[in-house]
Amino acid sequence: MKVYPPASENELLNNAKTIAGKTLQQIATIHELPIPLHLRNAKGWIGELIEISLGASATSLPEPDFQKIGVELKTIPVNRHGRPKESTYVCTVPLTPDIDIQWETSLVKRKLSRVLWVPVEADAGIPLPARRVGTAFLWSPDRQQVSVLRQDWEEFMDMIMMGELEQITARHGQYLQIRPKATNAEALRNGINMDGDKILTMPRGFYLRASFTSRIIEQMISQFHQQ
């Protein structure tokens, strides 16, 4: 079954409702896809399955997944309490950014402006085929959240432009963090050191801390209960 890109947020939400409560086995069967034995050698499999089942179009482009409506798709592994098990990858970190790079036009901002979060059961005790997809919800950061995300991003970009990339660890950043994002430790690319010289360094990605995505889920639940 082929799912076409949704033309509106409502259409996307309706598509998401059709997979809510289903197991990964049920969804994979609909699309005639095999299920890997475990995620160790297929880490992105759930994300790719949900992309297919919701009609995502920019699946390996530096763009929001649903290009037409500007929505980014994120599956989020949650435990039985609904708390995220992992951080959430956002996008690649520019290692040699232009001097005039700005938050307003950054990929982090574009991707996080509108996100469809799709919770997926991730307790180790549940076999992969039996894991269920939860109720998806659309989210945009509120003013306070945008403010912190922007502050994190600007501090990171300042450090990178100052040649302090190698000093950045996953401990930096309140909501965002920067961590390696590579095939392996041998995958290097160009960066800039504190002397302004070219160096080879590990490719890195922006991630949302699990403590932050946990708050997003809690907010959604409390809004739900108020209605």
Added chain:
DNA sequence: TGGTGATCATAC
């Protein structure tokens, strides 16, 4: 045992 640093697969 939580979080940081490392890694796996795939598309083009």
Added chain:
DNA sequence: GTATGATCACCA
């Protein structure tokens, strides 16, 4: 090679 989809694995 560089982007995407992420989770793994180890150690403080």
